Amino acid sequence: MRYSIFSLAAQTLKGHRGWTPAWRDAAPKAEYDVLVIGGGGHGLATAYYLASQHGITNVAVIEKGYIGSGNVGRNTTIIRSNYLLPGNTPFYEWSLKLWEGLEQDINYNAMVSQRGVLNLYHSDPQRDAYARRGNAMRLAGVDAELLDREQVRAMVPFLNYRDGRFPIQGGLLQRRGGSVRHDAVAWGYARAADQRGVDIVQNCEVTGLTIEGGRITGVETTRGAIKARKVALAVAGNSSRLAGMAGMRLPIESHVLQAFVSEGVKPLIDNVVTYGAGHFYISQSDKGGLVFGGDIDGYNSYAQRGNLPVIEDVMESAMALWPGLGRIRMLRHWGGVMDMSMDGSPIIDHTPVQGLYLNAGWCYGGFKATPASGWCFAHLIARDEPHEVATAYRLDRFATGRLIDEKGAGAQPNLH
Amino acid sequence: MRITCPHCGARDVQEFTYLGDANPQRPEGMATTEAAMHDYVYQRDNPAGRHRELWYHGAGCHAWLVVTRDTRTHAIEAVDTANAIAKGDAA
Numbered sequence: 001m002r003y004s005i006f007s008l009a010a011q012t013l014k015g016h017r018g019w020t021p022a023w024r025d026a027a028p029k030a031e032y033d034v035l036v037i038g039g040g041g042h043g044l045a046t047a048y049y050l051a052s053q054h055g056i057t058n059v060a061v062i063e064k065g066y067i068g069s070g071n072v073g074r075n076t077t078i079i080r081s082n083y084l085l086p087g088n089t090p091f092y093e094w095s096l097k098l099w100e101g102l103e104q105d106i107n108y109n110a111m112v113s114q115r116g117v118l119n120l121y122h123s124d125p126q127r128d129a130y131a132r133r134g135n136a137m138r139l140a141g142v143d144a145e146l147l148d149r150e151q152v153r154a155m156v157p158f159l160n161y162r163d164g165r166f167p168i169q170g171g172l173l174q175r176r177g178g179s180v181r182h183d184a185v186a187w188g189y190a191r192a193a194d195q196r197g198v199d200i201v202q203n204c205e206v207t208g209l210t211i212e213g214g215r216i217t218g219v220e221t222t223r224g225a226i227k228a229r230k231v232a233l234a235v236a237g238n239s240s241r242l243a244g245m246a247g248m249r250l251p252i253e254s255h256v257l258q259a260f261v262s263e264g265v266k267p268l269i270d271n272v273v274t275y276g277a278g279h280f281y282i283s284q285s286d287k288g289g290l291v292f293g294g295d296i297d298g299y300n301s302y303a304q305r306g307n308l309p310v311i312e313d314v315m316e317s318a319m320a321l322w323p324g325l326g327r328i329r330m331l332r333h334w335g336g337v338m339d340m341s342m343d344g345s346p347i348i349d350h351t352p353v354q355g356l357y358l359n360a361g362w363c364y365g366g367f368k369a370t371p372a373s374g375w376c377f378a379h380l381i382a383r384d385e386p387h388e389v390a391t392a393y394r395l396d397r398f399a400t401g402r403l404i405d406e407k408g409a410g411a412q413p414n415l416h
Numbered sequence: 417m418r419i420t421c422p423h424c425g426a427r428d429v430q431e432f433t434y435l436g437d438a439n440p441q442r443p444e445g446m447a448t449t450e451a452a453m454h455d456y457v458y459q460r461d462n463p464a465g466r467h468r469e470l471w472y473h474g475a476g477c478h479a480w481l482v483v484t485r486d487t488r489t490h491a492i493e494a495v496d497t498a499n500a501i502a503k504g505d506a507a
Contacts, residue, residue: 144499148501241464249459250459250460250462254487300489303487303488303490307490398458399454
């Protein structure tokens, strides 16, 4: 069924009793051309672009739980392409361009909202750093505007402009950035992939990788063995576990990142705003909840839940930036397990095992990357060569010294 | 999460700073290979389960601790000082 105003009107007249499931809950076949492990945003996008861009439709996405149960449903839904380094800028800009056309492409309302992402600066050196970043973005064809204090005040008048220690001096604005309804990204890609023949297999956990003579031939799962010519890992959070099944160690640590949502309130904040004197970012969902987050907890974790010190730290940042938030109650918070890589940048590459491909290391920036990650991973799998905007995301860059360290924090994942 | 420091007793995790996996041993720089140094600096086991890790008690006794913790539950199994482990007399 194609979704449109006409299908909505027709269903309304029938009392909404004619809607059919958006995708088939498939049982695994014995063999596929490509098996994508991980039914999150990146895995589903990979399967969709394999089918739509490369004509490879004998594909399954296998997911240990239900699709979208991992990080695609555990983020703060922000999209942007305000990166500094040459290895990152074209990739994230391609991702933003794909977001801009996504809903028409997959015929699904993902509520892509280009409401602008505003990064505040609080000192002269920080202004210089943001000016440099904005200039790098503009040189790469990405939109960026450096705002002064009064321009910021006109946009977001309710922030704390009287903070003597960290005064808001201005901000770097990317108007094309914004937010997207995150669950709809998983569901929309799943539906679009399914319509092109991709099998989406849920509750199917991989228990082993079958490797013969240095080449992958299939996987063992809780629903039996599945053969595949090519196997693609898109299991951020658990990349080390899956790679371990192939005898590999990765330059990755798993860390927990928490996020928060307040009770629903009337429209308060039109944009995505980030605090430059602490790690804090906030926007408002269409349902009215204020969605915000901060740092990772900072220690290895697979628990999908964090601890109180980070909650306190995030709330302190919130109050420092926007004292009025103190009147609003927090509704809930959650944690997701992040692939924190050694330079803060992702990996989309071959592995030493023939036919086994790796998509990992997204740190806590994977959501905005979802379309381009799927696009570039599908390109790599289909053609066995990296896509031109993802050539820097090599697994061997740590050995060759070609790191992409936006933050300059070094090989210390909890600092990225 | 609380860590029971061998010197200071049970303390809030906020008093400590995390470094990471305690298992990698730095190779002798002049004698080793590039590959071995790469493995030491960048590669991690990253287990889902028991993990030996280094914490620094910065708001307490300033000791480096080796904490054995389950990364799936955050439950702490053992805490020793790195000094005691280096001397081979950990509990």
